[in-house]
Amino acid sequence: MARTRARRVVVVGGGVAGLAAALELCRAGVPVDVLCATSLRRSHVEGSPAGLNAALGDGDSPRDHAADALRVGQYLASQARVLALALAAPELVHVVERLGVPLQGRADGSLLLRRLPGSTRPRTAFAGAATGLELVHALDAELARHELAPATDARGAKLPGEPLARRFEHWDLCELVLDGDGACVGCVAQDLRTMDVRAFRAEAVVLAESGPSLARTSSSGVPSAEHALAVALRAGAVAQNLELQAFHPTGLGGPDRQHVLSELAFAEGARLWVPLDRKERRAPEDVPEREREHLGSPGELGMAATARALVRAFAEGRGIFDPEREVLEPLAWLDLEVHKRDAAELELRLGASFETYRALGPRPRTRAGHETLPYRGALKVGVAPGRSLGGLWVDFAARADATADLDSPRNHATTLAGLYAAGPVACSPHGAGALPGDELVGDLFGGRLAARAAAAYRAGSERSASDQPSSTFEAPESAVRAAVEKLREREGDGEDSPYAIADELAQAMGASCGPLRDDAALDALLATQAALAARLEATPCPDRATRANQAVPFMRHLAGALDVARLAVAGARARAESRGVHYKPAAPTRDDAGWLRATLLRLGASGPELVGAFASPFAERVTDAVDTALFAPEPGPAAEPAVRVEAHDEAPRPAKKKKRAGKPADEEPSDG
Amino acid sequence: MAERRLSDKVRVRVLRQDAFDRKDTRRWEEFEVARGERATVLSALRAIQRAPRTVDGRAVAPVAWETPCLEHACGVCTMLVNGVVGQACTSLLDVVAPKGRVSLAPLGKFPLVRDLWVDRQRMTDDLKRVRAFVGYDGSTDALGESPAAQAERLLLASCTSCGACLEACPQYHHDGAYVGAAAINQARLVGLHEGGALDRGARLDALMGDGGIASCGKAQNCVEVCPQGIPLTESLGSVARDTSKRFLFGWLLGARR
Numbered sequence: 001m002a003r004t005r006a007r008r009v010v011v012v013g014g015g016v017a018g019l020a021a022a023l024e025l026c027r028a029g030v031p032v033d034v035l036c037a038t039s040l041r042r043s044h045v046e047g048s049p050a051g052l053n054a055a056l057g058d059g060d061s062p063r064d065h066a067a068d069a070l071r072v073g074q075y076l077a078s079q080a081r082v083l084a085l086a087l088a089a090p091e092l093v094h095v096v097e098r099l100g101v102p103l104q105g106r107a108d109g110s111l112l113l114r115r116l117p118g119s120t121r122p123r124t125a126f127a128g129a130a131t132g133l134e135l136v137h138a139l140d141a142e143l144a145r146h147e148l149a150p151a152t153d154a155r156g157a158k159l160p161g162e163p164l165a166r167r168f169e170h171w172d173l174c175e176l177v178l179d180g181d182g183a184c185v186g187c188v189a190q191d192l193r194t195m196d197v198r199a200f201r202a203e204a205v206v207l208a209e210s211g212p213s214l215a216r217t218s219s220s221g222v223p224s225a226e227h228a229l230a231v232a233l234r235a236g237a238v239a240q241n242l243e244l245q246a247f248h249p250t251g252l253g254g255p256d257r258q259h260v261l262s263e264l265a266f267a268e269g270a271r272l273w274v275p276l277d278r279k280e281r282r283a284p285e286d287v288p289e290r291e292r293e294h295l296g297s298p299g300e301l302g303m304a305a306t307a308r309a310l311v312r313a314f315a316e317g318r319g320i321f322d323p324e325r326e327v328l329e330p331l332a333w334l335d336l337e338v339h340k341r342d343a344a345e346l347e348l349r350l351g352a353s354f355e356t357y358r359a360l361g362p363r364p365r366t367r368a369g370h371e372t373l374p375y376r377g378a379l380k381v382g383v384a385p386g387r388s389l390g391g392l393w394v395d396f397a398a399r400a401d402a403t404a405d406l407d408s409p410r411n412h413a414t415t416l417a418g419l420y421a422a423g424p425v426a427c428s429p430h431g432a433g434a435l436p437g438d439e440l441v442g443d444l445f446g447g448r449l450a451a452r453a454a455a456a457y458r459a460g461s462e463r464s465a466s467d468q469p470s471s472t473f474e475a476p477e478s479a480v481r482a483a484v485e486k487l488r489e490r491e492g493d494g495e496d497s498p499y500a501i502a503d504e505l506a507q508a509m510g511a512s513c514g515p516l517r518d519d520a521a522l523d524a525l526l527a528t529q530a531a532l533a534a535r536l537e538a539t540p541c542p543d544r545a546t547r548a549n550q551a552v553p554f555m556r557h558l559a560g561a562l563d564v565a566r567l568a569v570a571g572a573r574a575r576a577e578s579r580g581v582h583y584k585p586a587a588p589t590r591d592d593a594g595w596l597r598a599t600l601l602r603l604g605a606s607g608p609e610l611v612g613a614f615a616s617p618f619a620e621r622v623t624d625a626v627d628t629a630l631f632a633p634e635p636g637p638a639a640e641p642a643v644r645v646e647a648h649d650e651a652p653r654p655a656k657k658k659k660r661a662g663k664p665a666d667e668e669p670s671d672g
Numbered sequence: 673m674a675e676r677r678l679s680d681k682v683r684v685r686v687l688r689q690d691a692f693d694r695k696d697t698r699r700w701e702e703f704e705v706a707r708g709e710r711a712t713v714l715s716a717l718r719a720i721q722r723a724p725r726t727v728d729g730r731a732v733a734p735v736a737w738e739t740p741c742l743e744h745a746c747g748v749c750t751m752l753v754n755g756v757v758g759q760a761c762t763s764l765l766d767v768v769a770p771k772g773r774v775s776l777a778p779l780g781k782f783p784l785v786r787d788l789w790v791d792r793q794r795m796t797d798d799l800k801r802v803r804a805f806v807g808y809d810g811s812t813d814a815l816g817e818s819p820a821a822q823a824e825r826l827l828l829a830s831c832t833s834c835g836a837c838l839e840a841c842p843q844y845h846h847d848g849a850y851v852g853a854a855a856i857n858q859a860r861l862v863g864l865h866e867g868g869a870l871d872r873g874a875r876l877d878a879l880m881g882d883g884g885i886a887s888c889g890k891a892q893n894c895v896e897v898c899p900q901g902i903p904l905t906e907s908l909g910s911v912a913r914d915t916s917k918r919f920l921f922g923w924l925l926g927a928r929r
Contacts, residue, residue: 094814
């Protein structure tokens with residue numbers, strides 16, 4: 001077991017939320033251990049380039065920011081929590097600058113702000129096209145500083161040999177350690193290089209790992225994936241809205257994963273379209289404007305509406321015709337219309353987000369050379385899964401007047417005492433869709449809030465993990481060690497491989513639990529998942545090595561991913577409406593009367609269980625209600641696909657709507 | 673290029689070793705994978721992982737390598753591709769194996785973990801050694817940096833700690849003192865920030881010490897191989913000038929520390 005006398009808090013995860021939590025704990029003088037399944041500067045938020053939203057522009061206000069965020073989240077978020085983020089955001093952006101992130105500014109010293117889809121004003125501060133990467137690096141450097149500082153005890157005396165912050169890179173969370181009353185007093189983790197297993201004593205544990213990803217060929221990374229979430233679920237924590245997920249209308253495909261083009265392109269006026277002729281053989285730049293059908297530039301509903309327009313178009317048999325293979329593919333053209341603008345200026349603003357595309361992207365059939373893309377010609381894009389919008393249920397302390405109590409130990413507390421969650425492992429604070437630019441600032445805010453709450457819990461708690469007998473830790477430690485050995489030595493029959501099972505799971509999830517959902521298909525998917533779980537149980541371990549064995553953690557993570565995926569499908573099955581990008585043709589509208597509420601799920605002995613109400617450490621009865629006290633929900637988009645009447649009669653749009661079709665409702669009959 | 677017919681299969685030779693202390697297990701193994709459309713070295717490694725069998729039909733353990741992001745953002749899949757430092761995720765087989773053969777080996781300047789997986793811990797330690805952090809003071813005021821200063825920092829800030837510059841550097845050895853271009857560039861970057869400038873004296877002292885800027889042999893290999901295109905030689909030059917100034921006039925500026 002890791003020795004400590006410093007009453008430490010453990011943070012699991014080294015992305016923006018985890019590092020923000022660790023730094024906040026250090027600031028409060030609370031010694032912290034940061035566990036990360038990879039090395040710290042690699043955490044995957046790096047793929048999140050958009051920027052940081054804050055009401056810093058002229059005429060903008062946190063209230064407007066919150067109103068936009070709630071509209072894009074389709075009101076499925078705690079309004080007090082959303083407003084608290086919007087109020088904190090301007091200060092957080094300055095903290096980010098002070099941490100060393102080179103946010104772009106103007107000559108007068110103010111920050112340059114971009115207007116991303118969903119925002120009614122320019123509101124997004126940014127560092128080139130790689131804000132997430134810069135932010136992780138800056139936070140990581142700051143943690144290094146605290147690793148050089150000594151920890152102190154309650155009386156302020158230095159504890160020799162114990163730094164304020166310690167980092168454990170390549171350590172993978174395996175189990176939570178609970179005391180006799182079910183409170184979390186530490187965790188067991190494994191060093192993925194030496195395969196050593198050991199317990200960490202902790203006054204509180206803050207989970208800040210990734211959300212569901214392994215099960216979805218999503219744009220999130222591979223190691224650790226949703227394992228922290230699975231570990232917490234197995235310990236009895238409740239999850240929320242696991243069926244909800246972001247889907248990007250800008251998937252580029254790719255040999256190894258779905259690469260996704262940043263929503264930054266839309267801030268620069270990109271448009272999506274498909275040819276009206278379903279057998280269009282011309283290069284995209286040769287198709288005249290009148291023979292294109294635009295699929296809704298992202299407007300006030302953010303990216304979700306656009307992604308949904310694509311989903312619908314593809315479902316109705318539109319797309320791009322591939323003349324070589326004579327098939328219509330579920331893809332659309334993304335056009336930056338650069339003939340109207342300065343390519344050099346665009347390169348400066350967008351270049352970094354196209355790097356991967358230029359290295360690995362498809363070679364579209366355009367007259368322009370590939371090197372000049374995307375500034376000449378058009379890009380082929382499809383719908384790709386993004387970040388999960390569900391995760392562990394976490395508490396939030398709102399006062400009677402619906403304002404936030406930021407000092408409460410209740411914020412970001414899970415259903416287990418002493419266990420906190422922030423970042424993607426926690427249920428998204430943004431609702432059924434995140435306002436582009438809110439994710440990074442939301443992770444930063446959530447991490448800090450969770451850390452403050454964990455510090456308050458540690459200070460207010462009568463007992464301490466250091467009072468626990470060592471047997472509390474030794475038992476789970478040996479259990480994990482035994483499980484690891486059993487997995488490593490597992491023999492099996494046949495040629496089945498955990499990697500094949502993972503591929504099949506992701507494929508099945510993509511086919512039946514994407515943005516388009518059908519109850520019968522979801523039922524079939526639940527059966528498929530059960531079969532895959534049974535196969536995984538019988539699969540031999542492909543590697544017998546006792547050190548740096550990557551198959552053992554992979555199999556462990558895959559079992560967890562299956563558990564999480566089953567809850568997600570159970571949630572999707574339950575939610576009988578269409579909200580955000582999620583589209584159930586059998587229930588095609590947003591149903592606020594029935595479904596403006598959370599989906600609460602738990603991992604029961606026999607599989608996923610829907611939970612109506614439950615008790616948490618700080619509340620005797622938590623329900624699935626969503627608060628709407630501060631902002632009255634605006635009505636959702638009208639019913640689909642019965643749209644033509646609405647588009648022509650009610651929508652306050654000029655007659656030339658075909659040129660700038662902004663809504664999925666603007667459907668035109670194909671005259672091809 | 674599209675005219676020439678490429679082979680359907682690619683033979684991948686991998687330099688393997690079971691652990692850092694098992695030099696006796698060092699060996700080349702050869703695998704055959706299909707050349708998929710737009711397939712990369714990473715695709716090949718994943719194919720091997722799914723069916724780890726050598727060309728002579730032996731079932732072996734899957735090849736170990738580090739692979740968090742899969743999209744050219746994190747830098748950890750940096751390895752030697754045909755003996756040249758490169759990243760698995762962006763090395764297209766059509767480019768690195770046009771004739772159907774490619775060899776993969778771990779970076780040589782870092783302690784080996786297993787197969788193609790190396791331990792870059794030293795890079796984190798060296799960032800601490802040269803005090804490459806701004807020392808955030810809790811302020812929440814706007815920074816008000818000029819666009820020119822911001823642009824200069826943005827250019828230097830994209831380092832992913834992939835280690836390519838260290839692999840290519842004739843002066844850098846994992847048991848040697850020299851911290852290399854990555855840490856020195858990061859120190860320069862931090863020094864350009866208002867907060868980082870406060871700690872400038874201590875940072876320059878660290879850079880003047882053993883293994884600091886004086887160990888740079890000016891081979892300029894680092895800037896050639898940096899996958900992020902960071903002007904590393906400019907950073908080395910800038911830090912060299914600053915440390916020289918401090919060496920000559922530091923006693924006059926002593927109070928600024």
